[in-house]
Amino acid sequence: MSKNAREQCELCHREMENLTVHHLVPRQNTKRKHQDPGETxxxxxxxxxxxxxxxxxxxxxxxxxxLEKLCNEPQMQKFLAWVRKQDPGKRIAVHR
Incomplete structure (x- = not known):
């Protein structure tokens, strides 16, 4: 993949240069028990x-x-509807 290649976020579907890996089951829950960290x-x-x-x-x-449960969670749905309209090059402030 080239340095400026863009990938799509699996949640908001925006095209981004850098994505992060999210563990669907948090590592803190699997690491202590020496379990497979699971899907990301x-x-x-x-x-x-x-x-x-x-x-x-x-x-x-x-x-x-x-991924489906995260996408269907009401607070995330509201955030995703908003963030999809934002410039992918701009840092987004998050709110509780």
Missing amino acids: VNICSACHRQIHALFDNKLLAKELNT
């Missing part, structure tokens, strides 16, 4: 920061542990 998704930093601003790791592990 590639998402933009704005979506990643918003997830962790809104939800604690316990809730993420038990209830929001798939």
Whole structure:
């Protein structure tokens, strides 16, 4: 992949230069138990920061542990509708 290649965030679907890896089951829940860290998704930093601003790791592990569940969560739906309209090159402030 070239240096300026853009990839699509799996949550907001914006084209971004750099994506982050989000563990659908937080690593804190699997690392201590020496379990497989499980599935990951590639998402933009704005979506990643918003997830962790809104939800604690316990809730993420038990209830929001798939891409579909995250996308269907009402607070995330509201954020995703807004962030999709934002410039992918601009840093997005996240809010609780």
